[in-house]
Amino acid sequence: xxxxxxxxxxxxxxxxxxxxxxxxxxxxxxxxxxxxxxxxxxxxxxxxxxxxxxxxxxxxxxxxxxxxxxxxxxxxxxxxxxxxxxxxxxxxxxxxxxxxxxxxxxxxxxxxxxxxxxxxxxxxxxxxxxxxxxxxxxxxxxxxxxxxxxxxxxxxxxxxxxxxxxxxxxxxxxxxxxxxxxxxxxxxxxxxxxxxxxxxxxxxxxxxxxxxxxxxxxxxxxxxxxxxxxxxxxxxxxxxxxxxxxxxxxxxxxxxxxxxxxxxxxxxxxxxxxxxxxxxxxxxxxxxxxxxxxxxxxxxxxxxxxxxxxxxxxxxxxxxxxxxxxxxxxxxxxxxxxxxxx
Amino acid sequence: xxxxxxxxxxxxxxxxxxxxxxxxxxxxxxxxxxxxxxxxxxxxxxxxxxxxxxxxxxxxxxxxxxxxxxxxxxxxxxxxxxxxxxxxxxxxxxxxxxxxxxxxxxxxxxxxxxxxxxxxxxxxxxxxxxxxxxxxxxxxxxxxxxxxxxxxxxxxxxxxxxxxxxxxxxxxxxxxxxxxxxxxxxxxxxxxxxxxxxxxxxxxxxxxxxxxxxxxxxxxxxxxxxxxxxxxxxxxxxxxxxxxxxxxxxxxxxxxxxxxxxxxxxxxxxxxxxxxxxxxxxxxxxxxxxxxxxxxxxxxxxxxxxxxxxxxxxxxxxxxxxxxxxxxxxxxxxxxxxxxxxxxxxxxxxxxxxxxxxxxxxxxxxxxxxxxxxxxxxxxxxxxxxxxxxxxxxxxxxxxxxxxxxxxxxxxxxxxxxxxxxxxxxxxxxxxxxxxxxxxxxxxxxxxxxxxxxxxxxxxxxxxxxxxxxxxxxxxxxxxxxxxxxxxxxxxxxxxxxxxxxxxxxxxxxxxxxxxxxxxxxxxxxxxxxxxx
Numbered sequence: 001x002x003x004x005x006x007x008x009x010x011x012x013x014x015x016x017x018x019x020x021x022x023x024x025x026x027x028x029x030x031x032x033x034x035x036x037x038x039x040x041x042x043x044x045x046x047x048x049x050x051x052x053x054x055x056x057x058x059x060x061x062x063x064x065x066x067x068x069x070x071x072x073x074x075x076x077x078x079x080x081x082x083x084x085x086x087x088x089x090x091x092x093x094x095x096x097x098x099x100x101x102x103x104x105x106x107x108x109x110x111x112x113x114x115x116x117x118x119x120x121x122x123x124x125x126x127x128x129x130x131x132x133x134x135x136x137x138x139x140x141x142x143x144x145x146x147x148x149x150x151x152x153x154x155x156x157x158x159x160x161x162x163x164x165x166x167x168x169x170x171x172x173x174x175x176x177x178x179x180x181x182x183x184x185x186x187x188x189x190x191x192x193x194x195x196x197x198x199x200x201x202x203x204x205x206x207x208x209x210x211x212x213x214x215x216x217x218x219x220x221x222x223x224x225x226x227x228x229x230x231x232x233x234x235x236x237x238x239x240x241x242x243x244x245x246x247x248x249x250x251x252x253x254x255x256x257x258x259x260x261x262x263x264x265x266x267x268x269x270x271x272x273x274x275x276x277x278x279x280x281x282x283x284x285x286x287x288x289x290x291x292x293x294x295x296x297x298x299x300x301x302x303x304x305x306x307x308x309x310x311x312x313x314x315x316x317x318x319x320x321x322x323x324x325x326x327x328x329x330x331x332x333x334x335x336x337x338x339x340x341x342x
Numbered sequence: 343x344x345x346x347x348x349x350x351x352x353x354x355x356x357x358x359x360x361x362x363x364x365x366x367x368x369x370x371x372x373x374x375x376x377x378x379x380x381x382x383x384x385x386x387x388x389x390x391x392x393x394x395x396x397x398x399x400x401x402x403x404x405x406x407x408x409x410x411x412x413x414x415x416x417x418x419x420x421x422x423x424x425x426x427x428x429x430x431x432x433x434x435x436x437x438x439x440x441x442x443x444x445x446x447x448x449x450x451x452x453x454x455x456x457x458x459x460x461x462x463x464x465x466x467x468x469x470x471x472x473x474x475x476x477x478x479x480x481x482x483x484x485x486x487x488x489x490x491x492x493x494x495x496x497x498x499x500x501x502x503x504x505x506x507x508x509x510x511x512x513x514x515x516x517x518x519x520x521x522x523x524x525x526x527x528x529x530x531x532x533x534x535x536x537x538x539x540x541x542x543x544x545x546x547x548x549x550x551x552x553x554x555x556x557x558x559x560x561x562x563x564x565x566x567x568x569x570x571x572x573x574x575x576x577x578x579x580x581x582x583x584x585x586x587x588x589x590x591x592x593x594x595x596x597x598x599x600x601x602x603x604x605x606x607x608x609x610x611x612x613x614x615x616x617x618x619x620x621x622x623x624x625x626x627x628x629x630x631x632x633x634x635x636x637x638x639x640x641x642x643x644x645x646x647x648x649x650x651x652x653x654x655x656x657x658x659x660x661x662x663x664x665x666x667x668x669x670x671x672x673x674x675x676x677x678x679x680x681x682x683x684x685x686x687x688x689x690x691x692x693x694x695x696x697x698x699x700x701x702x703x704x705x706x707x708x709x710x711x712x713x714x715x716x717x718x719x720x721x722x723x724x725x726x727x728x729x730x731x732x733x734x735x736x737x738x739x740x741x742x743x744x745x746x747x748x749x750x751x752x753x754x755x756x757x758x759x760x761x762x763x764x765x766x767x768x769x770x771x772x773x774x775x776x777x778x779x780x781x782x783x784x785x786x787x788x789x790x791x792x793x794x795x796x797x798x799x800x801x802x803x804x805x806x807x808x809x810x811x812x813x814x815x816x817x818x819x820x821x822x823x824x825x826x827x828x829x830x831x832x833x834x835x836x837x838x839x840x841x842x843x844x845x846x847x848x849x850x851x852x853x854x855x856x857x858x859x860x861x862x863x864x865x866x867x868x869x870x871x872x873x874x875x
Contacts (some may be wrong), residue, residue, distance in 0.1 A: 040836075041836055042837075061825075061826070062825045062826070064820060068820075068821065071579065071727075072730075075727070075730050075731060076734070079738060079741055082717040095579065166563075167573070173577075190788030199481065203563070205560065206565065229819070332579065340393055342393075342570075
């Protein structure tokens with residue numbers, strides 16, 4: 001009986017040894033386009049599937065965190081299998097450009113389609129959709145007139161009534177970067193201290209959790225990207241929440257806009273296919289699908305946004321160039337940590 | 343005798359070389375972390391001391407201590423009940439109490455975050471009894487996290503103590519009784535000391551598990567060192583701060599190991615004679631039976647039945663949304679293959695370490711064994727980064743393949759396996775083997791006919807434990823998986839981190855279901871062993 005078992009064990013070990021050898025063979029096929037995406041898979045895969053169907057080019061997707069992927073690209077260096085990098089934060093795209101992980105583009109169609117403020121100077125990356133950093137409030141607990149500016153959230157009257165993202169959030173880092181340029185370091189440090197006091201334990205890793213906390217009345221206000229509010233309303237239409245775009249009055253900073261975008265890696269071995277993907281994403285159909293999947297603003301002026309969104313033309317946007325987000329980020333993170341936010 | 347020793351000595355040396363090689367491999371990520379931490383700018387240390395470190399250290403220590411206490415109470419009491427008492431369905435309960443091992447901590451954490459949070463079902467229930475103004479304490483706290491970690495890890499203590507109780511020789515107890523020792527005296531003077539190796543082994547598994555856990559603490563937003571390392575790794579381009587925090591984690595774990603070793607060296611017991619008897623089970627009355635069943639039901643319900651039920655419910659609605667397709671089954675295959683491979687390779691690599699350390703505890707051999715424990719204390723994300731860099735440097739042809747992921751699992755989970763492999767070797771009185779050799783068997787025959795049958799159960803337990811843990815592993819898989827090679831755990835994380843909890847449920851449920859046969863294997867072996875006596 002025991003001997004029989006050990007024969008089994010030996011067979012199993014041999015089988016596993018075969019698997020080891022099998023697994024060592026590289027997985028990606030030569031004619032496959034590899035996309036690294038910091039954008040949630042559910043928001044990018046349908047677009048890539050559509051591209052695959054129309055172009056016949058096979059796309060392999062690796063979804064992960066944005067900064068993680070930049071770190072990974074850098075660690076992989078010349079061995080990276082990635083051809084295209086898609087992510088949700090202009091600062092990270094610009095950072096990848098500075099690290100020479102992306103290659104300057106020469107895409108005349110795309111150049112014309114996407115306005116210059118939403119691209120890298122050398123077209124290493126191209127913005128695809130815009131997202132606003134806004135305030136979500138509980139309609140039963142607050143009126144829209146209670147808050148005019150993001151700065152108001154640091155006022156003592158909101159003690160224990162707000163929810164904020166944690167320090168690892170690219171959105172918070174980008175938001176603080178912009179506010180620091182507009183209002184100055186001292187003012188923003190004071191603001192962050194107020195936020196920390198007011199939020200207490202309500203510091204979340206995920207924006208959707210902030211929206212949920214507001215919807216449940218756990219807190220009154222929260223800071224999130226605008227589409228999280230629509231996503232929540234999509235699953236629970238009667239949730240008592242609404243969106244408020246801050247800093248819109250005359251002379252105010254304007255709302256903070258970040259973009260999701262795409263770049264072709266410096267090491268790609270499928271440049272033509274990668275260019276075709278970028279062109280597809282910047283095309284009218286691609287823009288519409290990419291933006292609408294997550295109720296974001298398409299960046300092509302001739303493509304209309306989802307009608308549920310606040311009208312783009314009416315919005316005042318903070319005047320800090322997206323390309324500066326990368327250089328502003330480290331100091332902003334230092335500031336965030338210096339007040340003890342985490 | 344001296345000739346025999348000489349033979350054993352020469353036979354041992356290739357094994358020693360192998361052990362040293364394995365130890366070097368396992369130490370590599372740790373060395374990388376230390377190098378990284380030593381290159382940290384003093385300003386970064388200063389910033390970390392001022393803002394993060396005191397809080398992280400106390401949080402991690404309290405969570406580890408709380409969970410150790412909780413699992414000790416649960417694991418010991420449950421093992422005691424199923425071994426000492428007879429009650430309806432005992433054999434089923436005995437088996438079922440292992441089930442929580444199949445439940446990943448991140449799933450349990452999410453389920454409790456959903457159930458006990460403000461406005462969740464448990465909170466509603468609470469308000470029903472305690473009035474509308476009252477709320478349950480938040481699960482996002484030290485207490486909540488400790489509870490979740492305790493429910494997820496108590497089977498480690500339960501399993502090992504149960505086996506120890508089944509193998510417990512009542513003669514010792516009877517001798518004590520014949521000396522008029524009181525019940526309490528016998529418990530603390532005889533029973534617990536004899537169980538100590540098992541308890542300590544179980545608790546060290548638990549503590550290492552808690553300290554290196556990433557999934558649960560991140561969902562419950564409880565700041566521990568490992569979570570902070572992950573935040574530094576994923577939120578920053580500069581990984582030196584992550585290295586600095588990792589070093590603290592490593593020091594924390596090393597202190598813990600020194601203590602554990604010390605404990606264990608003071609408690610090594612051999613079965614000395616052929617007389618071996620176990621306890622007779624006590625039958626209890628209706629009141630006792632009810633109490634026992636209530637207690638077991640409460641623990642099992644909280645740790646497995648309720649979460650599993652919720653997963654089934656969510657999965658059904660996900661299936662209705664056509665979330666389970668061909669791709670999904672591919673992920674399942676990937677998970678099985680990676681975990682199976684990792685467990686097998688780890689057993690193969692762990693054997694020389696464990697056998698040498700317990701049979702020939704020379705300084706070098708003990709060092710090799712300690713080196714293996716390095717993997718568990720290097721947090722998943724940092725270990726993964728170290729492996730990525732080392733692999734690109736030394737073995738670029740492995741880069742981007744499943745080999746690196748398997749290697750990461752082996753490094754990370756071998757300590758868990760060693761916790762079973764080591765006692766397996768320690769249980770064997772070296773005299774038995776020497777007797778076999780003196781009766782004319784050669785080294786191979788003695789190994790095959792005497793040693794292997796004795797350590798088989800330890801091996802199997804080690805394999806299963808490592809398989810289960812690899813299946814649930816998250817941070818290293820995320821960082822190292824080849825393109826297009828997602829596992830079930832990665833799927834759960836990708837969906838759940840975007841709050842698509844229902845869509846995450848089928849993968850989570852499948853992890854649980856795939857773990858069940860492995861658990862069954864584990865328990866069935868124990869079972870037969872206990873039937874024989």
